[in-house]
Amino acid sequence: MDLHIHDLRQCGMPLIMQCACAELPKAAVFNCQRANLGAQGPTEADVLRLGPISDLLREQLNDTGHYEIVSTNPVKADVAKADLRACGGCANDVARRLGADVAIIGEIQKVSSLILNIDVKDLRSDTPGRAYSVDIRGDNDTSCDHG
Numbered sequence: 001m002d003l004h005i006h007d008l009r010q011c012g013m014p015l016i017m018q019c020a021c022a023e024l025p026k027a028a029v030f031n032c033q034r035a036n037l038g039a040q041g042p043t044e045a046d047v048l049r050l051g052p053i054s055d056l057l058r059e060q061l062n063d064t065g066h067y068e069i070v071s072t073n074p075v076k077a078d079v080a081k082a083d084l085r086a087c088g089g090c091a092n093d094v095a096r097r098l099g100a101d102v103a104i105i106g107e108i109q110k111v112s113s114l115i116l117n118i119d120v121k122d123l124r125s126d127t128p129g130r131a132y133s134v135d136i137r138g139d140n141d142t143s144c145d146h147g
Contacts, residue, residue: 032106097125
């Protein structure tokens with residue numbers, strides 16, 4: 001397990017005791033999906049951006065030191081065509097099967113620009129999930145990567 005010094009100091013215990021309290025929640029970060037909003041379907045470029053955005057999201061969440069990212073590869077085929085934000089909690093069930101404590105779902109919403117929505121649901125409690133949004137001004141790879 002990779003621990004960061006600032007995380008260890010927050011626990012307030014000697015380093016030898018840190019390992020017992022430093023368990024990170026396991027997060028299943030599902031591949032980002034496109035929101036189906038409007039008559040204009042996704043372009044090929046829109047679809048091709050989903051994979052790299054998903055990988056970047058996993059990498060950046062892992063780099064925060066707040067989560068241990070679990071692989072979603074074992075369920076990739078199961079969730080490929082599911083609308084994970086509107087399936088009545090199916091993503092939570094799949095995340096639990098993977099041994100995850102947290103389910104994270106990304107959705108790209110194209111209106112006049114791109115909007116990246118991220119939902120984070122802590123599966124260990126019944127508290128409402130958290131939602132985050134990033135507006136991306138510009139419909140190109142550079143703007144998308146920057147957002």
